[in-house]
Amino acid sequence: MRFDRRGVAMLATLISVLACSPADEPPPTGHHLPADHRAGAPGIGDPDFPTDGNGGYDVSHYDLAIDYTPTTKRLEGVTTIHAGATQELTSFNLDLAGLTVREVSVDGAPATFTRKGDELTVRPPQAIDGNTPFTVKVTYSGLPKPATNNANLGTYGFIPTSDGAFVASEPNGSKTWFPNNDHPSDKATFDFAITVPAGVTALANGELAGQPTTAGGKTTYRWRERHPMATYLATATLGKFELRRGNTAAGIANLAAADPKFKASLNGLYTASAEITDYWSTVFGPYPFSSTGGVVDDYSAGYALENQTKPLYGGFDPGETIIAHELAHQWFGNSLTIRRWKDLWLNEGFATYAEWLWSEHKGKKTAESFFTDFHQRPADDPMWKYPPGRAKPDDLFNQSVYTRGGMTLHALRKAIGDATFFTLLKTWAAEHRYGHVTTEQFVDLAERLSGKDLNGLFDAWLFQPRRPA
Ligand code: ARG
Ligand code: ZN
Numbered sequence: 529m530r531f532d533r534r535g536v537a538m539l540a541t542l543i544s545v546l547a548c549s550p551a552d553e554p555p556p557t558g559h560h561l562p563a564d565h566r567a568g569a570p571g572i573g574d575p576d577f578p579t580d581g582n583g584g585y586d587v588s589h590y591d592l593a594i595d596y597t598p599t600t601k602r603l604e605g606v607t608t609i610h611a612g613a614t615q616e617l618t619s620f621n622l623d624l625a626g627l628t629v630r631e632v633s634v635d636g637a638p639a640t641f642t643r644k645g646d647e648l649t650v651r652p653p654q655a656i657d658g659n660t661p662f663t664v665k666v667t668y669s670g671l672p673k674p675a676t677n678n679a680n681l682g683t684y685g686f687i688p689t690s691d692g693a694f695v696a697s698e699p700n701g702s703k704t705w706f707p708n709n710d711h712p713s714d715k716a717t718f719d720f721a722i723t724v725p726a727g728v729t730a731l732a733n734g735e736l737a738g739q740p741t742t743a744g745g746k747t748t749y750r751w752r753e754r755h756p757m758a759t760y761l762a763t764a765t766l767g768k769f770e771l772r773r774g775n776t777a778a779g780i781a782n783l784a785a786a787d788p789k790f791k792a793s794l795n796g797l798y799t800a801s802a803e804i805t806d807y808w809s810t811v812f813g814p815y816p817f818s819s820t821g822g823v824v825d826d827y828s829a830g831y832a833l834e835n836q837t838k839p840l841y842g843g844f845d846p847g848e849t850i851i852a853h854e855l856a857h858q859w860f861g862n863s864l865t866i867r868r869w870k871d872l873w874l875n876e877g878f879a880t881y882a883e884w885l886w887s888e889h890k891g892k893k894t895a896e897s898f899f900t901d902f903h904q905r906p907a908d909d910p911m912w913k914y915p916p917g918r919a920k921p922d923d924l925f926n927q928s929v930y931t932r933g934g935m936t937l938h939a940l941r942k943a944i945g946d947a948t949f950f951t952l953l954k955t956w957a958a959e960h961r962y963g964h965v966t967t968e969q970f971v972d973l974a975e976r977l978s979g980k981d982l983n984g985l986f987d988a989w990l991f992q993p994r995r996p997a
Contacts, residue, residue: 566655568620570647572711574868576921579647580700581711582621585611585662589716592706594764595723595746601688603627604669607706610661610716617656622648623703623710625685627670634664648707666707675701680923682830691787692728692766694827696840699869699924702759713867713964715756722764723748729769731785733762733836735818753836755817756962758865763835765823770794776802778809781819783838787826793845797822800851807889808855808882813954816863816961820855822846831925834879836862848890849883856882859957867964872919873990874965877933884934899938902931907995917967917990936989939996943985944978952977 572581591608609622625646632641634652642649648666656662672686672693685701687694695705703710719737722730726747730740734753741748753762769785772794776782782805784798798821805820822839829842832850834857841850860882861875884895905911914920914928916936941949952974956965959973971986988996 564618566616566618568615568617570621570649572709572713574711574713576869577700577711579645580623581709581714582623582647584615584617584620585613585709587611587709587714587716588661589718590706590708590762591719592762592764593721593723594706596693596764596766597725598688598690598692598728598766599725601671602669603672603686603705605706606665606667607708608663608665609708610663611709612661613656613658616658617652619649619651620656622650622664622666622707623700624648624666624668624707625675625703626673627668627705629666629668629707631667632664635662639664646703668707672705674704678922680925684829684833686764687827687829689767689825689827691768691826692724692730693764694825694829694840694842695763695765696829696831696833696835696842697762698760698833700760702762705764706762708759710759712758712760712865712869715758715865715962715964717755718751718753718757718762720751720753720764721748722751722766724766727768728766729771729785731763731765731769731823731838733757733838735781755836755863757836757862761834761836761862763838763840765825765835765838765840767825769823772798774798774802776806776820778806780805780809780815781821783819783821784823785821785838786824789826790824790845793824797824797841797846797851800846800848801855804848804852804855804886805858807886808852808859811885811950811953812856812859813957815858816957817858820858822851822854834858834861848886852886853879853883863962864957864960864965865963867966869921869924870918871965871967872924873916873929873933873936874967874970876925876930877916877936880930880934881937884938895938895941899935902935903995905995909995912995913993915991915993917986932989936986939985939989940974940982943982944974944980948978 568584571578589610593606595604632639637653639650639652674683674685674687676683685704700710720732723746726742730749732751737750737752772784782802786794801821809815817837819837824841827843832841834854839854856879860878884898888894911928916928916932919929975982
């Protein structure tokens, strides 16, 4: 599901059709055929991640069937993608890293395919018309390997563990375990059917669709996420888990899970997730999804990830601060999703500011005090050189995106006053619920609600390589 892009895509198609009329096409050179303008682009158009996602279609739903055996680390998968073509397509790409593709079909008919890098190019037997729905089914298998391509991003994607897998895919690791359109600007709903050896638990997004079924020593878990979700938030975290289920005081379903090694964290995670979800619902507006909670797995990722409905904590006992952060992302990041990675402060600055709001709410250190302490950092602190409003592709999760991003919101709060600021947070979450957002839209809304010119403030805090006054 992509929002507000169709018009642009159609216009682009029209322009490319007009610009490429047969008359001015260069003659084929023999060894190099002219590019077919009816081939879907290998990237969705994020200039910082040119090969992430793909052009020419828009996914509405993923149906994932996965069979995983922890002892052999082998995954057998069938992914069925329901999409709509946004142009005529003689071929189109999916993102997939490693793994072996056995078969691809489009609308039930066998399709040919080629692999190059992390691109899987599918050529259906006949071209897909523009503006029509189609289904692509990919049968694949192999030993999934997580992404380790960039030291700043760490290890992410499908990470095998001794009893299962730790699955955290931000920014572009979902292609390590299923073929997809791997960019947040294309969100979709998900169905999962995950088969594991009996005794292993599979935890994916959303809700269980029926009780798990066991046959022949294997159990199949069916999960369903019925709200649009970015691919990086999809998870199928597998292993031995202790579970606690119930509802928050306000009545939201709550599921906490902990690897036996982190058994002692289970009740704290459950209780804090419930209390914080209910509190954020009063500050940010209604909780956007069908359940809350979290998962602690025994893998030291060095980070947590806000997987939709099921934040994942990597090998540590999560305290309230990080739980407040990951649950704030359910609004900022998951319900409201960035259209391009450079706007990541809209996720991380908001979630960091939420940590300070939680502390303030608990009568501990105030947001003002966090702000002042960070503002006192010397002018040569690296945070001041890195403008958080333009997250860098090779250093997306830089501290500036988090802390200076959070400071931006506090500077804004001081400029427009508490009443307008908290109305802004709620209005922002409501106006773009389940949609996509950009920094420009946030600045516009802040100006609209406050009646102030805030360009100077946002420019200094988000875009200048120096400490704001
Ligand atoms: N969004 C996560 C958080 O702030 C961080 C994800 C880090 N991902 C990574 N590949 N290092 O909680
Ligand atoms: Zn975060």
